[in-house]
Amino acid sequence: MSAIRRAPARHRAPSNSSFVRRGLLATAAAGAAGAALLGPVSSASAxxxxxxxRLAQCESGGNWHINTGNGYYGGIQFSPxxxxxxxxxQFAPRADLASREQQIVVAERVLARQGWRAWPSCSRKLGLNGAADPVGMEQALLHPAPAPAPAPAPAPAPAPAPAPAPAPAPAPVAVVEAAPAGVRxxxxxxxxxxxxxxxxxxxVGGYVAVWNVNRAAIGDNPAHIRVGQVLVLP
Known part of the structure; x- marks a missing residue:
């Protein structure tokens, strides 16, 4: 029983290595179905x-919502x-019904357990191996910025002694610094x-594009945004 389809041989009889891979992935998927699997993956497995x-381009021609009826679904061809x-x-009944970002969340979980061997043909073709750089899609997608704690109510100030009303001062003119033209x-x-x-x-470019133009303020973790923080939109 296969976890990930071997690309691009859609209609070729499965080889011995394919059966070995299928047994490995099915066993790993069955053992990973516990609650711990649903937590965020580590940085080393993103x-x-x-x-x-690139992997989706190899596996499905880059179509994240593909369903050809061959038993594998989505951009990187998940089996049910x-x-x-x-x-x-938690996202959708099948991979092709989930968003690209949601499919990547599940793919990062597979990568954490099985490495790039879960996609043997395309990972070899693309040279994907070893420890991967962090993305943290699951952290960014599933763990939003927390709401700020309510501030304590200030103590009531004592009533001031009555004083003569001062002459009205001219109303201040609010000066608003305009953002550069074309910047949102x-x-x-x-x-x-x-x-x-x-x-x-x-x-265009999703959350990664927003993260990239604001990386100096956000840092290396895209989930570390603060309520009230002003972000530049690309």
Whole structure:
């Protein structure tokens, strides 16, 4: 029973190595179905988004919502057992019905347990091996910025002694510094994530594009945004 389809041989009889891989992936998926699997993956088991896009291009022609009826679904061709075994059911019944980001969350879980051998043909073709660089898609997608703690109510001030009313001063003119032409900004609200901010503002390149232009303020973890923080939108 296979976790991930071997590409590109869609209609070729399975080889011996294919059966070995299928047994390995099915066993790993069955053992990983516990609650611990649904937690965030470690940094060492995440991969850059560009690598997942390259893998999807090899596995499915880059179509993250493909369903050809061959028993494998989505951009990197999940079998139903692997999809549910690695927690994909929290997003959609099948991989092709989930978003690209949600499929990458499940793929990072598979990568954490099995490494790139889960995609043997395409990973060899693309030279994907060893420890991957961190992305933390699951952290960014599933763990939004916390709401701020309510401030304590101030103690009531004593009533001041009555004083003569001063002459009215001229109303101050508020000076608002205009943003450079063509620059959009967004103020982080409670419960928002970079992913949701990017979707709501129609940012091309998704949350990664927002993260990249604000990396100096956000840091290396895209989930570390603060309520009230002003982000530049690309």
């Amino acid at each position: 991969a850059p988004l560009e690598q997942w896009d 057992r692997t999809w549910t075994g690695f927690g994909g059911g 900004t967004h103020t982080v609200a409670p419960g928002e994530t970079l992913y949701r901010i990017a979707v709501n503002n129609g940012v």
